Amino acid sequence: MNGPAAAAVPGIQRDALHFLPLGGAGEIGMNLNLYACQGQWLMVDLGITFAGDTLPGIDVILPDPAFIEERRKDLLAIVLTHAHEDHLGAVAYLWPRLRCPVYATPFAAAVLREKLADAKLLSEVPLTEVALSSRLDLGPFALTFISLTHSIPEPNALLIETPYGRVMHTGDWKIDPDPLVGDPLDEAALRQAGEAGVLALVGDSTNATVEGESGSEGAVRETLARLIAEREHGIAVTLFASNVARLESTALAAQDAGREPVLVGRSLHRYVRAARACGYLEDVRLLSEDEGAPLHSSQVVYLCTGCQGEPRAAMARIGSDNHPRVSLGEGDTVIFSSKIIPGNERTIADLHNRLLRRGIEVITEKDADVHVSGHPCRGELRQMYQWIRPQIAVPVHGEARHMQAHGALARALQVPEPVFVENGDLLRLAPGPATVIGRAPAGRLALDGEQIVATNHVSIGARRKLMHNGAVFVSVVVDRSGRTLVSPQVSGRGILDGEDEEATREAIAADVADAVDSLPRAQAREEGPIEEAARRAIRRVLRESHGKRPVIDVQIARVPG
């Protein structure tokens, strides 16, 4: 029998277990997973993604939570698997629309608290810190946090027990035999879940196209120690600030080589604070930029933000030799202890080239084992499926090609029901065979300054046009009869703004005045014809002079008297 809330969702059944991704299925980023059972909803993760080049002026993209926002009275909680931006980055933006309890293990809670403080939400959000490996009962969902390994401390799988079966929601994971920081992977808990019987595994597809194993942080630690010990001149290591094990490895390698580790870049401090609050990084000294400033580059190892070539981050500024505190040159070394996030290839290659041209050695994961992925390759996926042996496999956390590879692998491992979902697919997991029984609205929102807007918002489209063509702005002042009272004013932005283009601006002003003053009397009494005449005059001049079609804005002021 359906309750009133469940009845409002097309296709959804009260006496069933459903999975509904609103983000993260068909993409790597902005994870938002929902489970529904007996009229109650559970959200797992609420992350952001980055916009790339497609939306001018936009950096941060959020999953559109409208579907669950409408049902927030039935939303029991947001449970976070770990502290990466694509899993918790949207909480500070979207929680005000959801207003539900939030649960996280200590490190994710510490990172989230920093974000909530920035957003002035710290006192409002009911954030509960749960211990590693603990249990949490939320309505029909009995959750067990299972410690896995990843590229950040405290990654958790969630074993979600329901009246209709158990779901293993893996979150992001790998099998790292030597994770260095935090708990090891809890193989016993995974095996035990598998023994007890798991209905569905909902899991990470990121590396499902990659054979073998992702490798261990322990191996990276050895490589970094060797590379740093071998060198005599300046060394900078750039890495993801959230990879606390990597931070520790670099700092220890520096100390072993008699160098001081120096943090360069603000986001490093943020994660170091969170890590220390949780008892990590206690055995390493980490100098601030100020503390490191008096030391020669051969006495330190700089740990730098900006491994993706972000233009304002430390590494890009060091590359262009305009960092206020850090200067590297001929004979020095920069180690990129990081991968290239797809889309950043050109930017990062340009940064490498800037360093190389200045005689700086560049070491990347192509040259030495200075990076390992945090996601399971096919060998690790096989191992996980052997432990869990689910009835259903639901690939998430991947683009189409990754999810298809994950699904095909699950099929090859004889998982009876590999199923594919996209954001918005309402998948009934039980009872009966796993079936997509409906669609929920799913989409993306853009953070535009401080406003959250639709990604097809008129302002974003307008900026795309401005970016290509610029804008011409003309104001026309006319009398009651529509004759110009003063010469029209013309300015250009992104076109016609050169000092040498004064003549063209004047030509436009003259042509606009002529066009307006030549209008038949009846037309000149209305704004429409004046605007159209002005527009035509502007376009005519610019077509000939520039071969461009800018945005044109004509403002007409009619002065009485």
Added chain:
Amino acid sequence: MNGPAAAAVPGIQRDALHFLPLGGAGEIGMNLNLYACQGQWLMVDLGITFAGDTLPGIDVILPDPAFIEERRKDLLAIVLTHAHEDHLGAVAYLWPRLRCPVYATPFAAAVLREKLADAKLLSEVPLTEVALSSRLDLGPFALTFISLTHSIPEPNALLIETPYGRVMHTGDWKIDPDPLVGDPLDEAALRQAGEAGVLALVGDSTNATVEGESGSEGAVRETLARLIAEREHGIAVTLFASNVARLESTALAAQDAGREPVLVGRSLHRYVRAARACGYLEDVRLLSEDEGAPLHSSQVVYLCTGCQGEPRAAMARIGSDNHPRVSLGEGDTVIFSSKIIPGNERTIADLHNRLLRRGIEVITEKDADVHVSGHPCRGELRQMYQWIRPQIAVPVHGEARHMQAHGALARALQVPEPVFVENGDLLRLAPGPATVIGRAPAGRLALDGEQIVATNHVSIGARRKLMHNGAVFVSVVVDRSGRTLVSPQVSGRGILDGEDEEATREAIAADVADAVDSLPRAQAREEGPIEEAARRAIRRVLRESHGKRPVIDVQIARVPG
């Protein structure tokens, strides 16, 4: 003794041989190479590069020819090595500044003629077609065209003989034992040059970081034939339009499988016309889109533009299923017979995912041997150096990492003088050891609409700001004393342009009017204070409502009487 022209160049010597790249050294793109001897200049290639994301509204980048433009009376000719955009694409834009003879072998001449016709320069440019393997005497430079192999018909090395020694300018090349279209690599001529003694090899560094050999078009032909023969449903092959051998391979594979090859995308026709004008592609039928339209997708192979995911090209439209003539779906196959140009990774992956989501199989060079590079890998470089055995190696046609790898390889091969140059470095090749003896101005120009401007032109910077923040336009009409006569008009572009933002625009108008009308009398008589008051009012509203700082344009009209 220096002549008057040579004396004007700092450092340049009349009785010497110099090399000066103004484009293509430190980058892959916009090649512009100069040689100077006895007061005369020779230009080899004049290409473009593509702007990427750094310059909003700009696609095409040109090398700045100012240095040689000032010396154009001493510029003997532009000699083109082959027909790729990065070697001849800038001729139609920059020739009017140089006005010198142009020499090219037949295929490059045919491609150039199409471009000159578009630019209405065909009758002006003195373009001389030279036969393959021919000689050309230009002042102190005696040139021999030597046929190499590459990814386009008729790639030439230039053996440049001068009174100060011979230069082997390789252009773009590889060693393809089975190039399929055009002459084979002229090993005898290369060996002969080596025997005669070569002072300097100036050459392609693109693949100098890649071990082994680049592979043969012949192997790709076999793979394409097999993949196409094996399939029963629709097939599209996307490829670089200028790769005539690949076009022929695809067309023959289609015909062998009983399918009609259909050209989809305009630039394919352009290269097919040029190829046929030179006697290539005579044995294949190639249908136009119109001719292919009545045939079912299983009866044809679509040859498509857009292998880089270019949004308006055929492949992207097929990917989004909005191509007017071609529709692929479940069970069909798309072969990317192409590489990923650095910077296009994200765009191409998105295209792959769009295809995969619709059940279309995607085959790339990772899956099968459907592409080979046109540039020499390390094995081929070794072979070339064994043939030529130059005294000096000058890596060009590469980013810093490629040129450094090329130089290090040359050193390892015991080339006595590997030297590094960047754009603008004036390298004296002889007499004496190869030495950078001066700097010439070198830079980039941008094609902005139909204008050629500096890449730091104010309009481009303005568009970058517009793209992120949008613009607000306000016009204020005041009387002689500076009091508003009508309500200020406010419009937003890229910000404030939503219909739901009428209230904010009205708030700005009211605040601007208040601010202007509250100015002290003396200030209100001048435009500066009025503008500043308006600006402050606008910023105040937007900071609170949007957290953005748009471009603000205030126009003030003072109406007399």
